[in-house]
Amino acid sequence: MTLDWRVKRIAKNETSFRDINERLEAGLRQVRHTPERLEFICECGDRECESSVHVSFEEYEAVRADSRRFIVVPGHVFPETERVVSGNDRYEVVEKFGEAVEVTDASDRRSPGITGRRSDSTSP
Ligand SMILES: [Zn+2]
Numbered sequence: 768m769t770l771d772w773r774v775k776r777i778a779k780n781e782t783s784f785r786d787i788n789e790r791l792e793a794g795l796r797q798v799r800h801t802p803e804r805l806e807f808i809c810e811c812g813d814r815e816c817e818s819s820v821h822v823s824f825e826e827y828e829a830v831r832a833d834s835r836r837f838i839v840v841p842g843h844v845f846p847e848t849e850r851v852v853s854g855n856d857r858y859e860v861v862e863k864f865g866e867a868v869e870v871t872d873a874s875d876r877r878s879p880g881i882t883g884r885r886s887d888s889t890s891p
Contacts (some may be wrong), residue, residue, distance in 0.1 A: 769868040771866060774848045777812030778863060778870035783839045783843075784810040790875060792827060810842035811861075817845070834875035834883025835863045 797803055805882060808859045809818040818840045830838045836852065841859045844851055849861040863871050872883030 770837055774865065774867050777845050777848055778867040779810045780814045781810050781863075782871055782874040784808055784873075785837060786803075786876065788827070792824070796824075797839075799884075807838065809840045809843055810837035811839040812845045812848070813843065816843065822858060826858075829886075830860050831877065832884060833862070833886035834872045834878055835868055836886070837861050837863075837871075862868075 773785050788810065791807060792805075794807055801824075802839070804821040805822055805827070806819045806821055809820055811818075820838055820840055822838065827838065830836050838851070838858050839861055841854060841856065844859065844861055849867065850864045850865045850866045851859050853860045868883070869881075870877045872878070873881045875883050
């Protein structure tokens with residue numbers, strides 16, 4: 768098991784959680800009265816993770832502005848492939864680096880093609 772393989776597997780887990788959250792968000796937007804905080808699933812690299820994060824639409828969209836970023840439960844971080852760019856007591860935002868970015872860029876449904884989106888913002 769090479770590091771490369773592990774890094775890509777973590778990124779694939781995260782992007783599949785992201786896809787689920789994208790569908791969740793789309794569904795929630797159809798609801799007339801949504802709570803201020805919505806329940807999304809933790810987008811960490813652990814395929815078995817069943818934790819959730821509570822964020823507003825605005826907070827979720829701020830994370831989604833960058834293809835490399837994922838929203839996770841505080842501490843659900845894989846330091847060999849991502850760094851924490853912002854967070855609070857409810858969630859942390861991690862940003863992928865290195866080879867994993869290829870995976871996270873290519874799988875961003877909001878950015879067709881192999882080039883992902885980038886945000887300069889470091890606040891959630
Ligand atoms: Zn997690």
